[in-house]
Amino acid sequence: MKSRFSFSLLPLLAAGILFLGTSCNKTASEAEADAQRTTNKAEQELAELREWAKDKANDVDSTADRKGPQVKEEFKQRSAKLEANLDSLSAESKEEYKELKRRFENWQSHNKQRSDMPLQPEKLENFTFLLLGSKVALDVTWAPGQVRNKYETFLTNVRQRQSGWTAADWDYVDAVYRQMNAKKDPLEDNLSPADRLRIKGLQAEYLALEAKKDAKDLHQQLKDE
Structure with a gap:
């Protein structure tokens, strides 16, 4: 069993x-x-x-x-x-x-x-002259009617000269741009609607050019050899 x-x-x-x-x-x-x-x-x-x-090479944000x-x-x-x-x-x-x-x-x-690295005052003056036509352009008082012309002059020179700039040069260009914005902001309410719209468009173009340069710098580091 x-x-x-x-x-x-x-x-x-x-x-x-x-x-x-x-x-x-x-x-x-x-x-x-x-x-x-x-x-x-x-x-x-x-x-x-x-x-x-x-x-990054084609990024223009x-x-x-x-x-x-x-x-x-x-x-x-x-x-x-x-x-x-x-x-x-x-x-x-x-x-x-x-x-x-x-x-x-x-x-x-x-x-x-x-x-x-701190910016060199003399070199900043030279870039101010290069971009705005005067070394003291950022030291004098701006009238509301001048602001649009300042940005147009700045962007015209950026477009023409950017191809030869190094990354360090762009630091000076950006310093000029930031000082321009500081000069413009207190005058914002006195600008005409057309001038405000035009300036915003020029600002956007500059930031796009600057971002594209940064992206290319990064791409240069990361690209295949």
Whole structure:
């Protein structure tokens, strides 16, 4: 009786072993699939980072504060997602990511060195003359009727001369622009609607030119050699 009872358990035991084996195989397959998805995700994020860097060359966003801080934060967010799955990248992709990161950090470092360096008064005067036609253009009182002409003169010179400017030169151009805005703001209520509209358009154009230059500087650091 005991023997018959034991033999009757064999089919159940065999079925159980088969079930466990199937479950183990399924779990391994699922783990492999999960690993592949993680790898694909990491490679996709690297591809997106690569394209993001290339897009900087054609980016002409005219938002005033867009430049360094926003680009830095955007890179930080993209990099953080990629870092989470870094081990899933191939050796070649890891090296590509390290190189992109190194180039971006170099761009940041160069920008910080420039921003930490005080502007030279004599050079600022020279740029004021170059852009506005007078070294003392920002020291004298402006009449409301002169403001539009100042911005038009400034933008005309920026358009004509920008191709030869270095990143350090743009720091002086931007200093002149910010001082112009400081001169204009107290006169805003006395400007005609047409002048206000024209000035806003000129400001937007300048910011677009400046942002495009910053984007190209970043692209130069990140582009493929």
